[in-house]
Amino acid sequence: MNRLPGLMLWFLVLLFVQAFVFDPVLLGIPYAPFVYVLLLILLPNEWPSWMVLLAGFFIGFCVDFLFFSGGIHTASCLIVCYARPLLIRATYRDTIAPNNLKLEQESFGSLFQYTILVVFAHHFFVFVFVVVTAQRIGWLLSAWISNSIITVLACAFILVLTRNTKS
Amino acid sequence: MQKLLNSILRNGTLLLFVFLFSLSLRFISKNQHYQRSSFLTFSNDISAPFFEARHKLFSYFKHQSHNKQLIEENQYLLTKLITKENKAVLLDSVPFDVIPAQVIRNSILLNHNHITLNVGENRGLKNEMGVITAKGVVGVVYNTNDKTSGVISLLNKSLRVNAKLKKSNHFGSLFWDGLDPNTMVLSDVPLAANVAQGDTIVTGGMSAVFPAGIEIGVVKNVDVPLNDNYYSLRISLFQDMTNLNQVYAVVFPSAEVIKEMINTSDDE
Numbered sequence: 001m002n003r004l005p006g007l008m009l010w011f012l013v014l015l016f017v018q019a020f021v022f023d024p025v026l027l028g029i030p031y032a033p034f035v036y037v038l039l040l041i042l043l044p045n046e047w048p049s050w051m052v053l054l055a056g057f058f059i060g061f062c063v064d065f066l067f068f069s070g071g072i073h074t075a076s077c078l079i080v081c082y083a084r085p086l087l088i089r090a091t092y093r094d095t096i097a098p099n100n101l102k103l104e105q106e107s108f109g110s111l112f113q114y115t116i117l118v119v120f121a122h123h124f125f126v127f128v129f130v131v132v133t134a135q136r137i138g139w140l141l142s143a144w145i146s147n148s149i150i151t152v153l154a155c156a157f158i159l160v161l162t163r164n165t166k167s
Numbered sequence: 168m169q170k171l172l173n174s175i176l177r178n179g180t181l182l183l184f185v186f187l188f189s190l191s192l193r194f195i196s197k198n199q200h201y202q203r204s205s206f207l208t209f210s211n212d213i214s215a216p217f218f219e220a221r222h223k224l225f226s227y228f229k230h231q232s233h234n235k236q237l238i239e240e241n242q243y244l245l246t247k248l249i250t251k252e253n254k255a256v257l258l259d260s261v262p263f264d265v266i267p268a269q270v271i272r273n274s275i276l277l278n279h280n281h282i283t284l285n286v287g288e289n290r291g292l293k294n295e296m297g298v299i300t301a302k303g304v305v306g307v308v309y310n311t312n313d314k315t316s317g318v319i320s321l322l323n324k325s326l327r328v329n330a331k332l333k334k335s336n337h338f339g340s341l342f343w344d345g346l347d348p349n350t351m352v353l354s355d356v357p358l359a360a361n362v363a364q365g366d367t368i369v370t371g372g373m374s375a376v377f378p379a380g381i382e383i384g385v386v387k388n389v390d391v392p393l394n395d396n397y398y399s400l401r402i403s404l405f406q407d408m409t410n411l412n413q414v415y416a417v418v419f420p421s422a423e424v425i426k427e428m429i430n431t432s433d434d435e
Binding site: 067 | 179180183184187188190191192193194195196197210211213214217218221225272273274275276277278279280281345346409410
């Protein structure tokens, strides 16, 4: 719980950056990274699952509120939060007790691998909810993969930056 | 009872997930009907001041492109005016006025996109006013507060605009199919209309939202569905919806009278 103030700060900063800077129309580019996904990655692993779900719901709701996107981000965040134990187990296969992991203290390589999994899963569901109809499946795949790649790069960049300042 | 309680406690996370997920699906389905979405109105009212601040900050860096856009729009309007003067052609619509506004927020990625303007009731904007640029139709105002307003974008699958072929006055219904932000669909145009690629589409004027004769785009593709007596036309928009800055809300002097007449005829 002592990480809560730090998380709140991350929440405010990432939400601000997401809504006011990473807007595709503002930047004049087709896709902008959803850097707020970093919040889902940074949620403490020791939190009980119901708390992670509520946090995911809250984060997604705030983003939907700013993007006028109904519940698209809320639903995607919830799926990722629910699948979180699965994603952690997929990344840290060799760990005996994945529940005791402190993700931010793990190697950058495995954290990056976990980021890729979360981002691709989250973005897949975002664009599934955007499209709804099957006729845009080609667009769905290209939007999902392109946007996921730039979000992974942006998240990695932020992670590298913040790691350097700590050490 | 004990068993039921135990089962609920054991599957608590799953139940919480199902509950929150259904809630979010409800938000998604509600968002598809903008008229009913109090969420959108609330969201627009709360977030608009922040987006206005962002617009002020970023417009400083975009002055050059905005100036270019305004020059282009002025050129376009001047050309239209000269053409109109020379041909002595009058728009067959009620005289109207426009309220200038700037787009402070615009979305294009969703199926149901919205725009926020930096002008609200303080300048006379009201719900259901049409929003246009010098190059064409942009959307319809759905929510206003004192200083800002929310506009349902032309790139919103729930919006339908009455439109017609400029050369033959055949009417149809213009909507976005959610595919390309520069292309719309004009359906229900009768086969009697002799449509060709490059024909201009203008607003039909069959409502108190847009006056007749505002240019929308040109026919890009003509499609005649099998066993159907109507064309389905793909329309290439004149206005680039991904690059909006200066827009104008249309004021009908007799909007209330027209709406009342439409409502009365609908009731009958």
